Amino acid sequence: MKGLLVFGRTGQVATELARLVPEARFLGRDQADLTDPQACAAAIRTSGCAAVLNAAAYTAVDRAESEPDLARAINAEAPVAMARAAAELGVPFLHISTDYVFDGSGERPWDETDPTGPLGVYGATKLAGEVGVAGAGAQWAVMRTSWVFSAHGANFVKTMLRLGAEREELRVVADQHGGPTPAGDIAAACLAMLDTMRADPARGGIYHFAGAPDASWAGFAREIMTQAGLSCRVTEIATSDYPTPARRPANSRLNCAAISRDFGINRPDWRAGLAKVLQELKP
Numbered sequence: 365m366k367g368l369l370v371f372g373r374t375g376q377v378a379t380e381l382a383r384l385v386p387e388a389r390f391l392g393r394d395q396a397d398l399t400d401p402q403a404c405a406a407a408i409r410t411s412g413c414a415a416v417l418n419a420a421a422y423t424a425v426d427r428a429e430s431e432p433d434l435a436r437a438i439n440a441e442a443p444v445a446m447a448r449a450a451a452e453l454g455v456p457f458l459h460i461s462t463d464y465v466f467d468g469s470g471e472r473p474w475d476e477t478d479p480t481g482p483l484g485v486y487g488a489t490k491l492a493g494e495v496g497v498a499g500a501g502a503q504w505a506v507m508r509t510s511w512v513f514s515a516h517g518a519n520f521v522k523t524m525l526r527l528g529a530e531r532e533e534l535r536v537v538a539d540q541h542g543g544p545t546p547a548g549d550i551a552a553a554c555l556a557m558l559d560t561m562r563a564d565p566a567r568g569g570i571y572h573f574a575g576a577p578d579a580s581w582a583g584f585a586r587e588i589m590t591q592a593g594l595s596c597r598v599t600e601i602a603t604s605d606y607p608t609p610a611r612r613p614a615n616s617r618l619n620c621a622a623i624s625r626d627f628g629i630n631r632p633d634w635r636a637g638l639a640k641v642l643q644e645l646k647p
């Protein structure tokens with residue numbers, strides 16, 4: 365895509381975007397630090413770009429509990445400044461958010477219009493970003509996704525592969541459910557959304573996008589061990605048996621019908637995405 369400006373260069377989604385659209389401009393932390401929202405806005409204003417995609421974020425869920433100001437600057441203040449600058453330039457702005465904006469109650473997959481209720485600082489700052497982006501006056505969209513994995517960066521798959529090679533047993537929570545999502549599919553879906561938005565300025569809003577089928581973290585871990593050929597046993601535990609600084613939603617399931625209806629983008633099977641990532645990680 366010509367004229368695309370991306371915030372983020374080294375993250376999971378940014379790395380996959382660079383594979384799909386190497387001609388886009390990727391701004392790393394050295395060129396646009398999200399702790400400096402005005403610098404991010406200036407980068408857009410002077411870019412002459414045709415569309416903006418924010419793939420950078422503060423994603424350390426537990427650490428966010430002790431760094432709320434930093435998380436808020438990166439996840440809320442910077443994206444809002446970006447959206448305002450995109451509005452001034454008259455170009456569409458696509459932002460990425462998370463299942464952690466929900467409180468995890470119930471078992472029904474969340475609709476875009478369902479009430480939010482983040483349980484931790486990460487989710488709260490991501491929600492503040494969504495709200496600010498929506499009110500900034502740009503042509504905007506927010507893609508909420510979940511449980512992102514890829515061959516790059518830090519993610520659950522790579523953690524499981526590392527621990528699974530070292531241990532005979534891993535204890536993994538079985539009472540949190542969601543959709544694992546390959547970063548490559550997110551990158552492709554973002555580009556498809558922006559294409560549609562550029563063709564029709566009336567398009568935008570919040571959309572859910574996650575891999576299928578829904579799983580528990582333990583189920584996800586078991587599939588990782590199976591596909592990787594690791595003999596490590598996955599024992600199902602309760603969230604209460606795995607204490608962490610941040611609370612996480614028990615129900616992270618996202619209803620992805622709207623993005624399919626409005627953009628023709630369907631849920632990818634994460635098990636196929638996992639196979640590709642494992643192939644890529646092979647020495």
Ligand SMILES: NC(=O)C1=CN([C@@H]2O[C@H](COP(=O)(O)OP(=O)(O)OC[C@H]3O[C@@H](n4cnc5c(N)ncnc54)[C@H](OP(=O)(O)O)[C@@H]3O)[C@@H](O)[C@H]2O)C=CC1
Pocket residue numbers: 372373374375376377378392393396397398399418419420421422423438460461462463490509510511512513517518
């Ligand atoms: N990871 C997940 O499981 C999920 C992620 N999401 C959302 O998807 C989006 C992409 O996430 P993902 O690709 O996994 O993210 P990663 O954690 O892989 O990467 C985060 C990116 O943000 C950059 N970044 C962090 N702080 C700053 C800063 N101060 N200034 C500039 N850049 C910064 C990082 O740069 P550097 O390498 O320099 O630190 C890195 O490129 C985010 O909006 C995230 O909230 C949604 C659901 C699940």
Ligand SMILES: Cc1cn([C@H]2C[C@H](O)[C@@H](COP(=O)(O)OP(=O)(O)O[C@H]3O[C@@H](C)C(=O)[C@@H](O)[C@H]3O)O2)c(=O)[nH]c1=O
Pocket residue numbers: 423424425462463464509510511512519520523534535536537540581606612
């Ligand atoms: C390593 C490990 C984790 N767990 C649990 C903890 C947690 O509930 C779950 C997943 O652990 P993680 O640390 O990978 O999860 P976490 O960092 O919370 O992942 C989240 O990241 C942010 C950025 C998002 O937006 C979310 O969609 C989600 O992907 O597995 C175990 O039960 N056993 C283990 O050995």
Ligand SMILES: [Mg+2]
Pocket residue numbers: 423424425
């Ligand atoms: Mg994590």
